[in-house]
Amino acid sequence: MFGGLTGLQDPKGTDWGERMLNTVASQTIRHLFTQSESVEVFVRCYPSSKLLQGSIDSFKMSGRGLVIRRDFAVEEMSFETDAVAIDFGSVLKGKLSLKQPTQAIAQVILSEVGINQAFSAELVKKRLLNLTVPSLTALSGGEPVSFTDVQVQLLPENRLQVVAKADLNNGELVPLSMILTIGIERRRRVSFKDPKMELDQVPEAQREISQTLSVALVEILDNMVDLDRFDLDGVKMRLNRLETEGQKLIFSGYAEIERIPSSS
Template identity: 65%
Template sequence: MFGGFTSLKTPSGTDFGEQMLNKVASQSIRHLFSESESVDISVRCFPSSKLLQGSIDSFKMSGQKLLIRKEFWVEDMWFETDAVSIDFGSIVSGKIRLKQPTQAVAQVTLTEAGINRAFKSELVAKRLVDITEPALMDLSGGEPVSFTDIDLQLLPDNQIRMFAKAALPNGTVPISLTSTLEISRRRRVLFQNSKFEPDAVPEAQRGVSEVLTKAFAEILNNMVDLDRFDLDGVMLRLNRLETEGDKLIFSGYAEIERFPSAA
């Protein structure tokens, strides 16, 4: 019975078992995202009879305009595995269960607009308000300091320029800096070699703004950690990043422990 199932061809020439696997995988992967414009899945298994042993040659996912955790927009994401071992019986029940974790090469593309939207998300914004670090409280007379109205611009050669406002008890101070984006421990994005940009700040506020800018850069360095954004059963790790126009492109790999359950 199963032999006939895996050898049956659809009009397009795709094995029925492979087509069913594509469908189940697509439903599972879509469940990772709060919203998605498109998610394309391609599962390859030749000959299809290998499905009976739970052996797959490769699994590819490509998605566009993906919303993660209802707050973080990803312009494009794709990953591709090598051979994968699965529980064949789980496919029949509409699920995919890995016999063992697997890895995949991966690429994630963010846009400048998507990054700036992320700075307004609850998860990020709450780390930028009511800050009580000593260097800041010395400027604020002992009151917490908050950073708002953040705007990031992507520049060539992995450079960025950032503008923000620091809320002090006696008013708001604009801050401006440039930094180089770097990867640390394959999971953190660091803002290195940060430099105060005085031309964007009124002369009378430059002294205070420079101190605030330094503190802001240190906060950023402790904030962007991929472990806070892991998908269900999928952990991303980074090897390199590069800026390209208004896009920030990350290349690395995904550690896939399990497939999420379709909603």
């Protein structure tokens, strides 16, 4: 499987350890994702002999066009550690194992397109379809309510516009449109706050119910994006800040890496 290691284990070369570890690490990290456009790993280990004791100076990963859990697109992801202790024996077996947990500075960039695609994922749809919350079914004559056709547009200053439709399951579709502010809570959850309803495009007869349903949708979104639900096995993301920049949503923080996962 790791035939690419052939010729990299010549101890005469000053970078033989780095090249071998880069090869193993790249293939290990690439397999964490359902799909990847590119994954690059840069390992610093000087002198290379330190690798024999399982000590490396730094570990940096950069990926583009990544897909996590088959449905969640990440435009870019990067993380970088300080010194790390690894099991050198695992490297010789074509694997990468940590001797102890470590932390890495991390950045994740999502695109507006990728965010909207995520609303088609089963994990997301089950939180939006056929809801039987009493406050909602009271509006639909007891029928389940679904939020469909959700579209997000990123705006400056950590704001976004959300448009959607509420299906009352009684033949009535109610259009929803609002501007929200997004932020971070407890370093792991994305919050949706301060909704400002846009009712100009909503038929006058539906404006009151549209506003009520919009508030309900905000509450659902506010409890939906918890990073612990999307963590790779052995890796937890923690956020320090987020910002909207054009059609990108940029998260920065750190990753708590307990072990290198074996698959996505």
